[in-house]
Amino acid sequence: MTLPDGMTVIAIASPGGPEVLTAGQQNLPDLGPNDVLIRVAAAGVNGPDSAQRRGHYDPPPGASPLPGLEVAGEIAAIGTEVASWQLGDRVMALTNGGGYAEYVAVPAGQCCRYPPIGL
Secondary structure (H helix, E strand, O other): OOOOOEEEEEEEOOOOOHHHEEEEEEEOOOOOOOEEEEEEEEEOOOHHHHHHHHOOOOOOOOOOOOOOOEEEEEEEEEOOOOOOOOOOOEEEEEOOOOOOEOEEEEEHHHEEEOOOOOO
């Protein structure tokens, strides 16, 4: 899989309601040796994301300023120290922010496989 140079993200322009979420372009996030890069198929909307959008929650130091703490998607790249995942694995993950984007870098230990679909 060839990765693009950039990606579309949803950022918070200023504190407020959903109307302050704006689309923009950024480079793909840096991938650490223990990270996986997830091509995001879906992102959750949770309490901290809403609080961040309203200006009531600052991301921790070093975390992405983009909202999005929960994602599901496919692994598009793997850090040099990751042995538990393969390209194309479908995962769900808790992120350190940045899930409102086409790609997000996540520590591999914060991912789990999709559950089987169907009965």
